[in-house]
Amino acid sequence: MNKNPMVIANWKLNGGTDLICASVASVLQHDFCAQIGIAPPYVYISDMANFLRNSKVMIGSQNVSKFESGAFTGETSAQMLKEVGCQFCIIGHSERRQVFLENNASCKTKVKRALAAGLMPVLCLGENEQQRNLGLTNDIIYRQLHESLEGVELNGMDLCVAYEPIWAIGSGKAASPETVAEIHAFIYQELIGIFDKPTAARINILYGGSVNKDNAEYFLQMPNVSGLLVGGASLVPEHFAQICVLASKSCAI
Numbered sequence: 001m002n003k004n005p006m007v008i009a010n011w012k013l014n015g016g017t018d019l020i021c022a023s024v025a026s027v028l029q030h031d032f033c034a035q036i037g038i039a040p041p042y043v044y045i046s047d048m049a050n051f052l053r054n055s056k057v058m059i060g061s062q063n064v065s066k067f068e069s070g071a072f073t074g075e076t077s078a079q080m081l082k083e084v085g086c087q088f089c090i091i092g093h094s095e096r097r098q099v100f101l102e103n104n105a106s107c108k109t110k111v112k113r114a115l116a117a118g119l120m121p122v123l124c125l126g127e128n129e130q131q132r133n134l135g136l137t138n139d140i141i142y143r144q145l146h147e148s149l150e151g152v153e154l155n156g157m158d159l160c161v162a163y164e165p166i167w168a169i170g171s172g173k174a175a176s177p178e179t180v181a182e183i184h185a186f187i188y189q190e191l192i193g194i195f196d197k198p199t200a201a202r203i204n205i206l207y208g209g210s211v212n213k214d215n216a217e218y219f220l221q222m223p224n225v226s227g228l229l230v231g232g233a234s235l236v237p238e239h240f241a242q243i244c245v246l247a248s249k250s251c252a253i
Contacts, residue, residue, distance in 0.1 A: 005220055005247045006160065006204045006227030008037040008122060009234030010062060010090060015040055017047075019235065024051045026237035027244070032056070034247035035204075035227070038234070039090055042076060049085025060088035060122070063096060066109040078110075078117035088120040090229075092148065094128075094166045104147035111148060115157050122160040122206070122229070123148055125187070129167035138186055145190050154195070160204045161187055162229040168209030170232060177222060180207055184224035213242040220250045 011019070020040065027036060037058035040048050049059045065075035081089060091114065092107040107123060114121040127140040145161070163183050165175050175183075184205050191200035207219050208229030219225050228247065234240045 004251045006035040007247045008229050011040045022237045026241045032244050032248045033251040046084045058087040062090050064089040078113040082117045089114050090122045093124045107148040120158040124162045126164040126166050149194050162206040164208035174210040188224045216243045217246040
């Protein structure tokens, strides 16, 4: 695709002041042409945004409330995230779906909330091992895409879609090149149907699932892979920086 790749770090429920300082120091050593984003735990978002305010690194949230405001203890709205410096938010990660029982309907609401607040949604998709073995991958991806995005108006705003096969997350076993190529092509075609071809061409389709410095470059060279969503490897600043360097080699001329 004719756009610079995107690399997003998802720290999940990890990190602290030491990781923040080390990560900031590491990413600021480079002038990446790739689009770089970091999603720390909620309580560190303001600190990260402050430390990186003069850089090109985007700060994001690992989740967002489906509610705009009100008596919803423990929730954080899209507008609040925007006000403290977020530029994107991850929506529908498999851990949110499995552990917190989020579904495609709630993801759609969250995507709309994010866009309305000026945040870029990063919508996560993926099948589990049982669904994969039953040959249901495309059916699962189809429903996740259509039920989360049909009727959504981007109005010029950016959107990302991240394919993260659940069976690959944290397993050390990334999806095969053939699988990634096939699923990303399928996602792209469905995005054309949901929106239109020019809009689909603007959407970064990221791959996630046991991404590391040893396989990152290979994935980035594949058709319809325009970035990476990085989990465990992003918790080692030098490792994450290497992935970002590799992504920058794939920048459009």
